[in-house]
Amino acid sequence: MSEIAFPNADDFTHNAVISRMSQLGHEQILFCQDSDCGLKAIIAIHDTTLGPALGGTRMWMYSNEREALNDVLRLSRGMTYKNSISGLDLGGGKAVIIGDSKSMKSEALFRRFGRFVNSLSGKYITAEDVGISPEDMVHVSKETDHVVGLPGKSGDPSPVTAYGVYVGMKACAKIHFGNDSLFGKRVMVQGVGHVGEYLVKYLREEGAIVSISDIQEDTLKRVSSAYNAKIVNLEDVYDLEMDVYAPCALGATLNDDTLSRLKCPIIAGAANNQLKDEGKHGDLIMKKGIIYAPDYAINAGGVINCFSEVKGLSSEWARDKAEKIYDTILNIIKKSKSENIPSYKIAGQLAEERIATMKKKNV
Ligand code: NAD
Numbered sequence: 001m002s003e004i005a006f007p008n009a010d011d012f013t014h015n016a017v018i019s020r021m022s023q024l025g026h027e028q029i030l031f032c033q034d035s036d037c038g039l040k041a042i043i044a045i046h047d048t049t050l051g052p053a054l055g056g057t058r059m060w061m062y063s064n065e066r067e068a069l070n071d072v073l074r075l076s077r078g079m080t081y082k083n084s085i086s087g088l089d090l091g092g093g094k095a096v097i098i099g100d101s102k103s104m105k106s107e108a109l110f111r112r113f114g115r116f117v118n119s120l121s122g123k124y125i126t127a128e129d130v131g132i133s134p135e136d137m138v139h140v141s142k143e144t145d146h147v148v149g150l151p152g153k154s155g156d157p158s159p160v161t162a163y164g165v166y167v168g169m170k171a172c173a174k175i176h177f178g179n180d181s182l183f184g185k186r187v188m189v190q191g192v193g194h195v196g197e198y199l200v201k202y203l204r205e206e207g208a209i210v211s212i213s214d215i216q217e218d219t220l221k222r223v224s225s226a227y228n229a230k231i232v233n234l235e236d237v238y239d240l241e242m243d244v245y246a247p248c249a250l251g252a253t254l255n256d257d258t259l260s261r262l263k264c265p266i267i268a269g270a271a272n273n274q275l276k277d278e279g280k281h282g283d284l285i286m287k288k289g290i291i292y293a294p295d296y297a298i299n300a301g302g303v304i305n306c307f308s309e310v311k312g313l314s315s316e317w318a319r320d321k322a323e324k325i326y327d328t329i330l331n332i333i334k335k336s337k338s339e340n341i342p343s344y345k346i347a348g349q350l351a352e353e354r355i356a357t358m359k360k361k362n363v
Pocket residue numbers: 157158161190191192193194195196213214215216219234248249250251270271272299300301302303
């Protein structure tokens with residue numbers, strides 16, 4: 001997925017917004033506000049060639065509306081690529097609600113937001129994202145059917161996400177070691193939250209030697225003793241002798257500093273936006289001879305889980321589909337090696353090709 005810089009990112013005129021939409025290929029933006037309940041939101045629909053645009057709603061205290069707009073444009077475009085590379089019949093979209101998720105939530109706000117989602121008649125399907133809980137989505141669902149991730153439905157996506165990361169990591173191992181066994185391989189899992197803990201479980205079940213780090217001491221100790229994983233200090237992660245670095249906490253951990261230190265042959269983890277500067281650091285990883293599983297391809301288990309809810313499919317279907325992440329990653333890395341093109345670029349090309357093929361069929 002190529003990065004597009006906005007020369008006039010501060011320009012917020014009507015013309016500038018439309019021109020940014022056309023640069024990035026967005027179909028539609030819905031600006032939503034209701035001063036009675038304090039709602040200020042933006043819904044961005046990037047591309048619906050493959051199906052309705054699915055992507056979560058983020059609630060965040062953006063410092064201004066431009067920042068919110070830039071974020072929703074970037075995130076919705078990312079969803080198009082993620083849904084496409086995962087072989088899902090879904091387009092890409094995203095919503096942001098501008099506000100403090102600790103103090104500004106109310107039933108009225110989420111129901112009002114739900115009515116805006118409903119006004120799009122299913123062109124956009126929403127779900128939880130940063131700052132939003134399943135309970136908030138229950139309020140949204142009182143006003144629209146176009147919402148997934150509700151309590152009692154497809155449930156927590158983290159186990160499926162972790163499973164996809166696990167099989168994607170095995171595909172990387174197959175390329176590097178000649179077989180996909182992770183038995184005895186040294187894996188560093190950075191962040192043992194929802195996804196990271198399940199990943200540790202799958203890895204330990206296969207006999208990998210797992211090290212972990214986290215900023216939360218209690219989580220760290222609990223996961224360490226439950227799965228016999230070695231605790232590593234936060235600052236020592238990037239200097240560790242390891243076979244696989246699995247970032248499962250924050251984004252942008254692949255940057256100038258960390259790439260000058262990492263010695264592992266494989267990077268495969270769940271975190272979103274791992275490359276601080278996609279072009280620069282994606283290229284650098286290849287130059288260093290490291291195999292990199294593009295984040296939005298390897299962490300697609302969550303959106304696969306959402307899709308199963310949209311279509312009324314079983315949890316077994318979601319797991320089987322997540323298992324195919326193995327083939328997706330294998331294909332990306334093989335192509336990357338044979339064509340000598342960084343894996344993030346190959347993933348972008350494959351996602352774009354699927355959409356272009358479908359566009360031709362639609363004509
Ligand atoms: P989470 O918040 O449950 O877990 C993140 C963990 O990382 C927490 O335990 C946190 O304490 C820890 N952490 C934060 N800063 C850290 C640091 N500097 N070093 C080490 N640990 C640190 O989140 P999650 O749901 O497990 O998601 C993890 C990552 O995967 C995120 O980037 C998320 O966007 C991405 N992701 C998650 C899903 C999903 O299904 N949950 C799907 C796709 C992508």
